[in-house]
Amino acid sequence: MQLTRKFLLTVLQGKYRDAYPLLTSETRQRLTTAQFRTDSRVLYEQGKRFGPRITLYKLGFRFGDDQQAHPFYQFHFASDTLRAKPQVLLDVSFRDSTATQVLTFGLVPAPQKKR
DSSP states (O other): HHHHHHHHHHHTTTOOOHGGGOHHHHHHHHHHHHHHHHHHHHHHHHHHHHSOOEEEEEEEEEEOOSEEEEEEEEEEEETTTTTOOOOEEEEEEEETTTOOOEEEEEEEEEEOOOO
């Protein structure tokens, strides 16, 4: 969880050069620095909208394309805590529970109740 927080806070501060080495080697092979900057910019923009403070929302395991269970962490913006459900979640996954580098990351819409 500490690595996830470090990675997300680095991206939210726009320090892409510092965040890029925190990715796994296979993710860096798939994602050039320019692509990483573009993908991270979405998170950065949301950080500007909601503020840079984040709070753990959910953690667990999900199956990847390789049919392996990968641990994930989802954070939400602290300013979004007054809602019943957050608007967006910052999602980060790892290869396994002992991994020290980020496998995937992104911004996902939080599930909302139907009215």
